[in-house]
């Protein structure tokens with residue numbers, strides 16, 4: 316609050332960006348009532364709170380996904396990496412131990428899409444899966460029940476993967492469908508298995524349109540409708556405009572208390588506040604496959620993103636199976652093992668198929 320020549324001007328901007336009007340441009344104001352003062356103070360409080368929220372969002376937008384481990388002064392980057400690898404060894408170098416743990420158990424494969432099966436690219440519509448990866452995936456699905464668990468719209472990811480013998484869990488697991496062609500693991504229902512957020516469809520549609528409108532003036536921003544959630548991409552947005560983008564997203568989200576914001580790789584994700592995520596989808600799929608309370612299963616989940624951590628945590632908490640994080644750099648993770656990039660994921664899938672073929676031939 317600035318007091319000049321009997322004129323009271325409330326500075327409603329967040330601290331740090333104060334402007335004081337020159338005396339000549341000041342309006343002649345009536346004295347303020349206690350009610351007015353209370354209201355203005357409340358507004359200022361709200362504005363400051365919003366400013367702090369945007370700053371926190373932008374900080375989080377700067378962090379990688381999952382959060383990269385910060386270098387400590389005592390540990391040079393190379394040592395930090397070797398120490399991380401000791402705790403999260405390569406799933407390729409640990410391959411024999413992984414398959415040994417599957418003795419007498421059914422391996423079930425869960426795979427994230429972007430950054431795991433397809434390399435990260437600037438345009439989300441061009442994230443095609445390489446042909447060799449499709450071949451490896453098709454073979455894996457012949458030998459093991461296999462599910463794609465993704466933040467994407469289920470139909471969209473199917474248009475990239477184009478394999479009918481798999482389970483697909485789109486919209487971060489909020490849209491689950493069984494294999495559309497005959498498959499030895501398929502149980503009963505072949506169609507949609509579960510859509511826990513179906514009541515949110517009209518709301519998500521509305522929010523998608525509002526976000527397209529609100530972000531159209533920010534160069535590089537791209538809004539993607541993922542059916543039960545919406546992605547706002549900022550990979551191609553200049554960092555100087557991240558706060559402006561976050562502010563637009565916040566202004567839309569403010570109108571929808573039943574939606575929440577999470578974050579992936581250079582993407583803000585808006586989704587229903589229901590207690591459902593990739594971890595719950597993994598549990599649901601294990602149950603659908605008949606392994607709800609079974610010790611005869613070894614689930615393996617491979618993913619690269621912060622949203623995959625929910626699934627890694629479920630596996631840790633169950634004490635069953637392994638999470639494998641795809642990352643070249645040390646990150647905070649609940650995964651047991653690591654792979655550096657999608658080409659290593661392909662190699663891992665191939666080795667799994669070769670091992671299975673060999674073990675079936677053994678007398």
Ligand SMILES: O=P(O)(O)OC[C@H]1O[C@H](O[C@H]2O[C@H](CO)[C@@H](O)[C@H](O)[C@H]2O)[C@H](O)[C@@H](O)[C@@H]1O
Nearest residue numbers: 428429435436437439442465466546550580582
């Ligand atoms: O769960 P996922 O399969 O990993 O999906 C998460 C998001 O993936 C996509 O965005 C990411 O990949 C894009 C293409 O490589 C990249 O441009 C973007 O920066 C990444 O965040 C997808 O477009 C999003 O809708 C998904 O939520």
